[in-house]
Structure formats: C-alpha cells, structure tokens
Amino acid sequence: MSLRRFILKRLLAIIPILFGVSVITFAMVHLTPGDPIDQMIGLNPDITPADEAQIRARYGLDGPIYEQYLTWMSNVLVGDFGEVVYSGRDVSTIVIERLPETIALGIFGWVFALGIAIPTGIYAAVNKDKFGDTVSRFVALSGISIPNFWLGLMLILVMALWLGLWPVLAPSRLPLYHPEMLWFLILPGVTIGTAAAASIMRVMRTAMAEEMNKEYVTAARAKGLPERKVVLKHVLRNSLISVVTLAATLTAGIVSGSIVVEVVFNWPGLGREFINAIDRREVNLIMAITLFTGVAIIIANLIADILYAVLDPRIRYD
Amino acid sequence: MTDTQNISAGRGRIQITGFDPERVTEREPLSDWTEETGTGTQSRWKRGFKRFVRNRSAMIGVIVVSIMSLLAIFSRPIEFFGFVVQPFAIAPYDPTTILYLQDPTVNVYDPPSSAHPMGIDGSGRDLFSRILYGGRYSLSIGFVVVGLTASVGLVYGGISGYYGGWVDELMMRIVDTIYAFPGIVLALIIVAILGGGYWQLVLAFSLFGWNGYARLVRGEVLKIKQNEYVLAAKALGARDRSVIFKHILPNAMPPLLVLASLSIGTVVIGVAALGFLGLGMPPGTAEWGTMLDATRETLIQGPDGQIPWWATIYPGMAIFIFVMSMNMIGDGVNDALDAQETGAGEQAGGV
Numbered sequence: 001m002s003l004r005r006f007i008l009k010r011l012l013a014i015i016p017i018l019f020g021v022s023v024i025t026f027a028m029v030h031l032t033p034g035d036p037i038d039q040m041i042g043l044n045p046d047i048t049p050a051d052e053a054q055i056r057a058r059y060g061l062d063g064p065i066y067e068q069y070l071t072w073m074s075n076v077l078v079g080d081f082g083e084v085v086y087s088g089r090d091v092s093t094i095v096i097e098r099l100p101e102t103i104a105l106g107i108f109g110w111v112f113a114l115g116i117a118i119p120t121g122i123y124a125a126v127n128k129d130k131f132g133d134t135v136s137r138f139v140a141l142s143g144i145s146i147p148n149f150w151l152g153l154m155l156i157l158v159m160a161l162w163l164g165l166w167p168v169l170a171p172s173r174l175p176l177y178h179p180e181m182l183w184f185l186i187l188p189g190v191t192i193g194t195a196a197a198a199s200i201m202r203v204m205r206t207a208m209a210e211e212m213n214k215e216y217v218t219a220a221r222a223k224g225l226p227e228r229k230v231v232l233k234h235v236l237r238n239s240l241i242s243v244v245t246l247a248a249t250l251t252a253g254i255v256s257g258s259i260v261v262e263v264v265f266n267w268p269g270l271g272r273e274f275i276n277a278i279d280r281r282e283v284n285l286i287m288a289i290t291l292f293t294g295v296a297i298i299i300a301n302l303i304a305d306i307l308y309a310v311l312d313p314r315i316r317y318d
Numbered sequence: 319m320t321d322t323q324n325i326s327a328g329r330g331r332i333q334i335t336g337f338d339p340e341r342v343t344e345r346e347p348l349s350d351w352t353e354e355t356g357t358g359t360q361s362r363w364k365r366g367f368k369r370f371v372r373n374r375s376a377m378i379g380v381i382v383v384s385i386m387s388l389l390a391i392f393s394r395p396i397e398f399f400g401f402v403v404q405p406f407a408i409a410p411y412d413p414t415t416i417l418y419l420q421d422p423t424v425n426v427y428d429p430p431s432s433a434h435p436m437g438i439d440g441s442g443r444d445l446f447s448r449i450l451y452g453g454r455y456s457l458s459i460g461f462v463v464v465g466l467t468a469s470v471g472l473v474y475g476g477i478s479g480y481y482g483g484w485v486d487e488l489m490m491r492i493v494d495t496i497y498a499f500p501g502i503v504l505a506l507i508i509v510a511i512l513g514g515g516y517w518q519l520v521l522a523f524s525l526f527g528w529n530g531y532a533r534l535v536r537g538e539v540l541k542i543k544q545n546e547y548v549l550a551a552k553a554l555g556a557r558d559r560s561v562i563f564k565h566i567l568p569n570a571m572p573p574l575l576v577l578a579s580l581s582i583g584t585v586v587i588g589v590a591a592l593g594f595l596g597l598g599m600p601p602g603t604a605e606w607g608t609m610l611d612a613t614r615e616t617l618i619q620g621p622d623g624q625i626p627w628w629a630t631i632y633p634g635m636a637i638f639i640f641v642m643s644m645n646m647i648g649d650g651v652n653d654a655l656d657a658q659e660t661g662a663g664e665q666a667g668g669v
Contacts, residue, residue, distance in 0.1 A: 016491055017491065017498060020495030020498075021499070024495060024496070028511070141649070144645060145638060145645050146638050146641075147637050147638065147641070149590075149594045149610070150638065153610065153630050154630070154631070157627060157630060157631075162625075252500045255500055256500030256502045260591050263595060274503075275506075278507070278510045286507065290499070293503055301497075301498075
C-alpha cells in the first residue's frame with residue numbers, strides 16, 4: 001500500500017471516531033441534572049412552566065434527546081456552537097478568543113520539553129550507568145511524579161514570591177504576540193512541559209541504549225567513524241522514532257495539563273474557561289471545549305501515526 | 319515438596335549433580351552464561367520476584383509506600399458500626415478540629431513549631447495530622463481505581479483480542495473513541511454531574527480509565543493466541559471461556575501489572591488535581607489536593623505580609639513522595655518482568 005493510500009485510510013478511519021466523540025460529549029453533558037435554565041429559574045420564582053418551556057425552546061433544550069443531538073450536531077457542523085446563557089455571547093467567539101492562549105502555552109511546553117529532553121536523553125544513554133546517568137534518571141523520575149499544579153504553585157512560591165523574578169500575576173494583559181508576554185509564558189510553559197520532558201527523556205535513554213547495542217553501530221565504529229557522528233547521525237535518528245510514538249500521548253497530556261496549569265497561573269486560555277463553564281453549567285461551552293479537545297487529540301494521533309510510518313520504512317501500512 | 323512430586327516435576331529433565339555454578343570463579347568470556355540463564359528453570363514469576371527484590375530503588379519505593387499506608391491507617395482510630403477496629407492514633411489532633419476554638423494560643427497560619435510540626439492551616443487545623451490522615455483518601459482511591467480499571471480492561475481486551483473479527487472491530491472503535499479524551503477532562507465532567515465525594519471520584523476515574531488496559535491486553539492476546547498451546551487447548555475441546563481465562567490471560571498479566579503499577583501515581587495525581595480545582599472531596603476534607611486548593615489564594619495574598627509556605631509545601635510534598643515511590647515500584651516491576659518490549663512502561667506518566 002502506498003503512503004498516500006495509508007493516509008487516506010487513516011483519515012477515513014477517524015470519521016466513526018469523530019462521531020463517537022461527539023456522542024460521548026453530548027451524552028455526558030446532557031446527563032447533567034440541572035442546566036443553566038434551572039439556575040435561572042431557581043433565582044426567579046415568577047416564571048411559569050410555560051415561560052420555562054419557551055426559554056428551553058429558545059436554547060434548543062426541549063424535545064427528545066436524539067433530536068437535541070441532531071440539532072446540536074447540524075449546528076456544530078456549520079460552526080455554530082450555540083451561545084453562553086450567562087453572558088449571551090457566542091460559544092465559537094469565546095473559543096476562538098481563548099484558543100491562541102492555550103496553543104501558545106502548549107507550543108512553549110513542547111519546545112521546552114524537547115529542548116531539555118533530547119540532549120539529556122542522549123547524555124544519559126551515552127553515559128549509561130555512570131553518575132550523570134543516575135542523576136538525570138532521578139530527575140526524570142521526579143519530573144513524571146510531580147503533580148503539575150503543585151509544581152506551578154512551587155514555581156510561584158520560589159520564583160515570584162521569594163526570588164521576586166516575576167510578579168505573581170502579569171501586571172496587565174498585553175496581547176499575546178507582544179514580546180513581553182514571552183516572559184510571563186515561561187513559568188506556566190515550564191510547568192506544562194515538565195512531565196513531557198521527563199517522559200521523552202526516559203524513552204530517549206532506553207531507545208538509544210538499545211540502539212547502541214545493534215550491529216550497525218558496531219559496523220559504523222569499525223569503519224572508523226568518530227563516536228560523535230555515530231551517536232548523532234545514526235543512533236539518534238533511529239531513537240527519535242520511539243519519541244514520535246510517544247508524541248500523541250504527550251500531546252494529550254499537555255492538553256489536559258493546560259486545564260490545571262491555566263487555573264494555577266490564571267492564564268486566560270481554554271482550560272480555565274472549561275473550569276468556569278463547569279462551575280456555571282454552561283452546557284454549550286462545555287460541549288464545545290470537550291469536542292475541541294477530542295478532535296485535537298485525534299489529529300495529534302493521526303499525525304503521529306503518519307510520521308511514524310514515514311520515519312520507519314519497516315512499518316507495513318496496514 | 320514430597321519426593322513423588324519432585325520426581326514427576328523433574329521427569330525428562332537432565333539433572334546434573336555435584337556441579338555448583340556459584341563456585342565457578344572464572345568463566346569462558348564468550349559463554350552465554352548469566353545468573354539468569356543459570357536459574358532458567360524457575361518460573362517467570364519467581365525469577366521476576368527475585369529480580370524485583372534485588373532492585374534497590376524499587377525496594378525503597380515499597381518501603382516508603384508501606385510506611386505512608388501504615389501512617390494513614392493508624393493516623394486516627396477506625397470504627398465500624400460502633401466497633402473500634404483500629405484503636406491507635408498517631409496523628410496528635412483530629413484532622414477536622416479547628417484548634418483555636420479550644421486553645422486560644424493557636425492562630426490561623428501559625429508556622430511550624432514543636433507542637434505543630436507542619437504548622438497550622440488557614441482554618442486553624444493541625445497540618446501534620448491532616449497530612450497523615452489525608453493519605454487515606456489518595457492512597458485508597460488510587461488502589462481501588464487501578465484494581466477496578468485493570469480488571470475491566472483485562473476482560474475487555476481479552477474478549478476483543480480473542481474473538482477478533484467484527485467483535486474486535488466494534489470494541490476497539492469504542493476504545494479509540496474514549497482514547498480521544500484526556501482522562502481528566504472526562505473525570506471533570508463526571509464529577510460535575512455527580513458532585514464531589516469518595517465514590518464519585520472512584521467512578522469518575524474508573525468509568526473510562528480501563529481504556530488503556532484494554533488496548534494493551536488486546537495487543538498481548540493477539541500475540542499469545544498464536545501459540546501452539548492455545549491451539550492444543552482448543553483441539554482438546556476446551557471452551558472459549560476456559561481458553562481465555564486459563565491459557566491466554568495469565569500470560570498477558572506481566573505487561574498489565576507494569577501498566578497498573580505505573581498508573582496508580584497517575585490516578586493519585588488526577589484525584590489531587592480535581593481536589594485542587596475544588597471538584598474533588600467536599601471542601602475542608604483532609605485530602606491532599608483539596609488541602610492545596612484552600613492555600614491557593616493565601617499563597618499570593620498572605621495574611622499580614624508573611625507567606626504561609628508550609629500550607630503549600632507539605633501537602634504537595636506528600637503527593638509527590640507517594641507518586642514517586644509508586645513509580646519507582648512500577649519501574650522495578652517493569653525491569654523485573656522484562657515487559658519493556660510491550661511498551662507498557664511508556665504509556666503511563668503525566669496526568
């Protein structure tokens with residue numbers, strides 16, 4: 001099977017998954033007892049059942065559940081996620097407004113993770129079982145064990161309160177593309193990227209140590225290639241494949257990590273919006289963000305699969 | 319072991335007596351002998367256990383987890399229907415007692431002292447007692463959730479992998495769909511639906527958490543079912559149920575065990591994260607994550623200029639040390655059972 005057919009097949013395979021994701025999202029949220037309408041009515045005793053029915057009809061919350069699902073889905077497909085009851089704003093506007101903030105955080109986290117993990121992983125594998133390896137393994141183990149929200153709190157405590165390097169909260173929200181915002185991106189970005197960095201480092205170390213024992217490495221050495229070239233050109237390239245396999249899982253980790261970390265650092269992204277939406281039972285907003293998360297992870301998985309197939313010619317496309 | 323058993327078990331095996339591999343001081347450098355091949359006739363589990371016990375960091379993990387569990391159990395007395403099951407109390411104070419009501423010398427956010435080794439929290443409660451007691455929630459939820467999800471995943475993956483065909487196709491589509499959501503997002507929504515509380519949290523992490531195990535077990539089963547002994551069992555007329563549960567699933571256990579031991583930490587962090595977001599246990603509960611939630615505002619504002627660092631550092635430290643020890647155990651299990659090639663060790667980690 002050619003690569004193009006493989007990609008096409010994978011693309012077709014995600015259609016039922018996307019459908020399943022939308023069903024789960026919808027079903028879970030609509031099992032919630034008490035929607036924002038109940039909250040509105042609870043505050044106002046004068047509302048008659050007739051008024052209630054009218055309000056429900058306005059927000060598409062009447063009718064049997066499958067009908068609601070079909071209405072919702074057909075609206076979603078044309079980009080209409082409904083509106084937020086609390087403020088009357090469009091859900092899609094909110095998502096578009098918040099999304100860049102979360103993406104910026106995620107990209108920073110990824111860059112930080114790769115920047116730390118790949119050199120450390122190489123170092124640990126080359127110096128396997130020596131002191132430096134032991135130390136870096138211990139640090140990596142701490143990295144996957146530390147709760148990200150606590151790491152965030154500790155960074156605030158040490159960096160902002162004790163050392164005073166950062167103000168605790170950004171003094172004013174400059175637009176995201178402003179260069180000064182990069183400084184305020186560092187603490188939350190590091191918090192999000194730490195777990196990923198630690199996982200990549202562990203996998204890099206194992207994969208490289210395994211590759212080092214293979215025969216082509218001996219062959220390359222026997223040919224008289226300098227060790228540096230053997231490691232960086234031959235071993236590293238083959239070890240990176242296992243990092244790619246991990247990439248999809250880590251993207252999911254970064255997406256879910258952003259929820260908690262945005263709350264810790266009061267970062268105005270989708271994650272913080274999600275928690276607010278849960279507090280206020282904003283059904284439409286919860287569904288939109290959950291759906292978004294699901295789709296993002298499906299795409300990440302797809303890209304990882306394709307990259308894996310491209311990078312490793314031994315993989316059969318089936 | 320009696321003599322008759324010995325004979326029947328050793329039948330057909332060449333036994334060499336009078337040769338003790340321990341005494342050999344020098345070996346041919348090209349020989350394949352290692353300590354492991356020397357004990358090659360031992361069962362996989364026995365060998366794994368031996369290797370695990372010899373792993374120093376894994377044993378440190380076991381010790382720390384045991385100590386933390388014991389401290390949690392013996393922190394306050396446990397009663398069942400009026401009967402005192404466990405009378406000891408290591409924690410000096412009740413975790414929910416507001417101390418300044420009884421003792422006027424205690425103030426909110428008193429720093430650590432000899433009477434209160436970890437200080438006083440924002441509501442005037444003894445932090446040390448709360449942290450000891452808090453282990454009960456985090457640890458038990460972690461173990462219960464992993465036990466439940468691993469069992470469901472084992473059965474689900476076993477059925478899916480064994481039957482194959484459209485059954486497998488359908489069951490794996492469901493798994494793929496759940497796989498598209500990060501666990502914490504689903505848990506957040508479930509807790510939002512059901513409200514906070516102990517069993518709600520267990521459900522929140524169990525309802526979809528079996529997904530990873532199911533995937534792993536299915537992959538293993540696909541490999542195992544090609545073995546001749548499975549064919550032999552079928553040829554002898556064994557029912558599907560007994561082939562799956564007696565012949566296939568026991569062989570899928572090692573990678574499952576690795577993933578399970580590495581997942582306990584992930585669940586504990588998840589539970590704490592929900593507590594931190596104010597969606598876990600009811601506010602005021604001595605659960606580690608919930609304790610951090612209360613300190614978030616005071617960390618930044620700080621009553622009269624001081625920063626009550628102890629209220630943030632200690633609960634988080636408790637989570638961190640527990641999860642770290644659990645991961646050390648998980649790594650040890652992974653090395654001992656040699657399950658690396660299954661990739662089980664790579665799936666865990668992060669929330």
